[in-house]
Amino acid sequence: MKKLLLTFTVAALANGAEAGDWPGFRGPLGNGVSDEVGLPVALDAKKHIAWRIDLPGRGLSSPLVVGDRVFVTASGGTRQDRLQILCLNAADGSVIWQRQFWATGSTVCHDKTSIAAPTPVTDGRRLFALFSSNDLFCLDLDGNLQWLRGLTVDYPNARNSLGMASSLVLAGGVLVAQVENDSESFTAGVSKRSGANLWKIARPKSSNWTTATVQKTKSGAEWVLLQSGRGIHAVNPKNGEVAWHYADGAATIPSSALAGGVLYVPSHGVTALELAADGKSFRQRWRSSRLRPDTASLLVHRDRVYSLNSAGVLGCGDAASGQRLWQLRLDGPFGGSPVVVDNHLYAFNEEGMAQVVDLSAPEGRIAGEMDLGEMILSSPAISNGAIYVRSNQRIWKISHKTQL
Amino acid sequence: MKHTSLFAVSAALGLAWTASLGQAADDEFDESVAVLRAVGGEGQGNEAAGQVLQRLAKGGVDTLPALLAAMDGANPFAANYLRGAVEVIAGNALAKGGSLPLVGLGEFLLNKSHDTKPRALAFELIRRVDAKAAEQLIPGLLGDPSVDLRREAVARLLGQAEGSAKSGNKPAAVLLYRQALDAARDLDQIQAVSGALRELGRKVNLTRHFGFLVEWQMAGPFHNKDRAGFEAVFGPEKKPDLSATYDGLNGKVKWQPYSTGDEYGMVDFNKPYGDLKEVTGYAQTEFVSGSDRPAELRLGCKNAWKIWLNGELVFGRDEYHRGMRIDQYELPVQLRKGGNTILVKACQNEQVEDWTVQWQFQLRVCDATGTAIHSAEKKNPEVAAQ
Numbered sequence: 001m002k003k004l005l006l007t008f009t010v011a012a013l014a015n016g017a018e019a020g021d022w023p024g025f026r027g028p029l030g031n032g033v034s035d036e037v038g039l040p041v042a043l044d045a046k047k048h049i050a051w052r053i054d055l056p057g058r059g060l061s062s063p064l065v066v067g068d069r070v071f072v073t074a075s076g077g078t079r080q081d082r083l084q085i086l087c088l089n090a091a092d093g094s095v096i097w098q099r100q101f102w103a104t105g106s107t108v109c110h111d112k113t114s115i116a117a118p119t120p121v122t123d124g125r126r127l128f129a130l131f132s133s134n135d136l137f138c139l140d141l142d143g144n145l146q147w148l149r150g151l152t153v154d155y156p157n158a159r160n161s162l163g164m165a166s167s168l169v170l171a172g173g174v175l176v177a178q179v180e181n182d183s184e185s186f187t188a189g190v191s192k193r194s195g196a197n198l199w200k201i202a203r204p205k206s207s208n209w210t211t212a213t214v215q216k217t218k219s220g221a222e223w224v225l226l227q228s229g230r231g232i233h234a235v236n237p238k239n240g241e242v243a244w245h246y247a248d249g250a251a252t253i254p255s256s257a258l259a260g261g262v263l264y265v266p267s268h269g270v271t272a273l274e275l276a277a278d279g280k281s282f283r284q285r286w287r288s289s290r291l292r293p294d295t296a297s298l299l300v301h302r303d304r305v306y307s308l309n310s311a312g313v314l315g316c317g318d319a320a321s322g323q324r325l326w327q328l329r330l331d332g333p334f335g336g337s338p339v340v341v342d343n344h345l346y347a348f349n350e351e352g353m354a355q356v357v358d359l360s361a362p363e364g365r366i367a368g369e370m371d372l373g374e375m376i377l378s379s380p381a382i383s384n385g386a387i388y389v390r391s392n393q394r395i396w397k398i399s400h401k402t403q404l
Numbered sequence: 405m406k407h408t409s410l411f412a413v414s415a416a417l418g419l420a421w422t423a424s425l426g427q428a429a430d431d432e433f434d435e436s437v438a439v440l441r442a443v444g445g446e447g448q449g450n451e452a453a454g455q456v457l458q459r460l461a462k463g464g465v466d467t468l469p470a471l472l473a474a475m476d477g478a479n480p481f482a483a484n485y486l487r488g489a490v491e492v493i494a495g496n497a498l499a500k501g502g503s504l505p506l507v508g509l510g511e512f513l514l515n516k517s518h519d520t521k522p523r524a525l526a527f528e529l530i531r532r533v534d535a536k537a538a539e540q541l542i543p544g545l546l547g548d549p550s551v552d553l554r555r556e557a558v559a560r561l562l563g564q565a566e567g568s569a570k571s572g573n574k575p576a577a578v579l580l581y582r583q584a585l586d587a588a589r590d591l592d593q594i595q596a597v598s599g600a601l602r603e604l605g606r607k608v609n610l611t612r613h614f615g616f617l618v619e620w621q622m623a624g625p626f627h628n629k630d631r632a633g634f635e636a637v638f639g640p641e642k643k644p645d646l647s648a649t650y651d652g653l654n655g656k657v658k659w660q661p662y663s664t665g666d667e668y669g670m671v672d673f674n675k676p677y678g679d680l681k682e683v684t685g686y687a688q689t690e691f692v693s694g695s696d697r698p699a700e701l702r703l704g705c706k707n708a709w710k711i712w713l714n715g716e717l718v719f720g721r722d723e724y725h726r727g728m729r730i731d732q733y734e735l736p737v738q739l740r741k742g743g744n745t746i747l748v749k750a751c752q753n754e755q756v757e758d759w760t761v762q763w764q765f766q767l768r769v770c771d772a773t774g775t776a777i778h779s780a781e782k783k784n785p786e787v788a789a790q
Binding site: 077078097098099100101102104108109110135143144145146147148149150153154156157160161162181182183190191193194195196197205207 | 445446447448450451453454457458461480481483484485487488491492495499521552555590592706719721722723724726727728729732
């Protein structure tokens, strides 16, 4: 398959991800954009489902891909207290290894979500997996446990009866875990080597399911942009100190997207914050109430910002001004965030209907559809010419390859 | 020296050397386990644990029963580390087409002096290797201290009962369902069994099965303006005397009896006080225990709450309207022989959506398996305590 070997940013490679890998929530840059080309567009289940594998538990975390291995988490058992981490062979979906641990924190959550809600992250050598029970595991890529934490054992009121969902991020060589909730709310910088806290800061006492964005400056410094109902806090991942605070509020479900030095925040519709080159300040560039993300996170691609609203309408705005350019009604609702590949947007609705939107068409055009027939609440992973998406029961590989 | 003597000496030295090696391996195993069991909160001991875990994970399948036994009394971190070693050893062996020590695992499973989690893990390992052997073990798990293991036996009984019901053998079905209900601890199984029994015309007392506390004294309302009531110390916290009078939100407040007829023991503050907002209420009851014993208070509540047992704060949580379910919070406590006072504080917040009306909780007393502990007869506590 033709694959354009665009160079990833130096910063992304510095994080351990190799070109073609999908190392965390919404990909190598955390914004849902892939540099792959040539993925199937006019989807056809007979031609494009390379494999489909049953999973041992529920989950809405995204799969990760490192080289020829796919990693996915799940939660099984009557009380969802069996935390599963699986490594699959990307070629045929066969299980390379599978590990199971006991949940040490709360496994109470809303029926729609699950304990395997946060997406893991990898630095290319180790896998870091967090669950809604606030159990945190570090394994090498061969499945050997390196260390673990039970954050609800450590901090007993750190829990959410609806479930936790913020995904892990890596910044400045530090693992950042957002454990934000109505009671014992915090974010911690955790040592990748030992799992010990490097820092721990109090966060707004309010439920929050968003995932942080990481700004990488030209000098190599990195900033963690924590989103919450109180807005955006830019945090130094080395010590947890706050550099700046955008205080005008933000959504607590869809996450921001960073592109070209601008952070597009689900705040009063969408608010664009231009970040200083050194990451130490910001200025508001524009605000648009006509782009209204619901559950799915924002996307920014080729000077366009995209949002999916509660009615399943895809809105496209000018990334420079916020002006809405067009709208396209999709078949929603959407619980998982879409991704953009080769100027095509791939969105899976909650009924499992994959929809491919050609973003090069003047007002967008649905160029492909495929019904997977199961509730999908996760965001897909893109790697080496394939789409990996999971439901509560299964994971699919969608590609031109039909080797099975 | 004669050859026979030389042989005897050599053999003795060899045995001693082998024994020495075995002893060294045992010592290393014990030392590694000790490192894992020493892991504490906030990642303390993680680095050392990670190193010894790699060593333990290289052990043979014959170490599995010992690794499971090492989980007895271990803290949750250590138990998961040890599970990590078990997973690697078992996974590698099975991937290479090997087997697991079924007898050792089975004997571990059948020894109920071991902790419930490693016993349930032993059962899972047995099932991975020999589903038939696992199936044969299931009938003996009906009253097991492990909820996961007894679930297997209850599921089997449910299947048998359904078969009897379908074939028209109602008496057999009822008796099988009764056995299943007696053993069931998971809500879904309890509801399935009770539904089937009711369809067969039999009565089921779920309130008693779960052990929900239904007789209470209530005091309120007090304020919860700006959610400050959670931290505020109102009269009932200072003096939970049933004859006391307190300054409440709208004047003097006294304890008043409240009895819930809800099958799942819902204690609803809205019933005596109306659908109020930004308020705090208290409920207290006396639970008579037949002995000094460990127990669990299991609470479901979607309001902010605190619980005291005999004047000692057990736990509190300031979360509002994020959902509620039976056994949402499992709170280990120590009951004392005789009367135990349970005081519950529940705060309602300012939200006005229709899903924020509830100002309520449900509470039961049970053991670690979820088996109800019932309050002894209050009228004659001396007798009840026998």
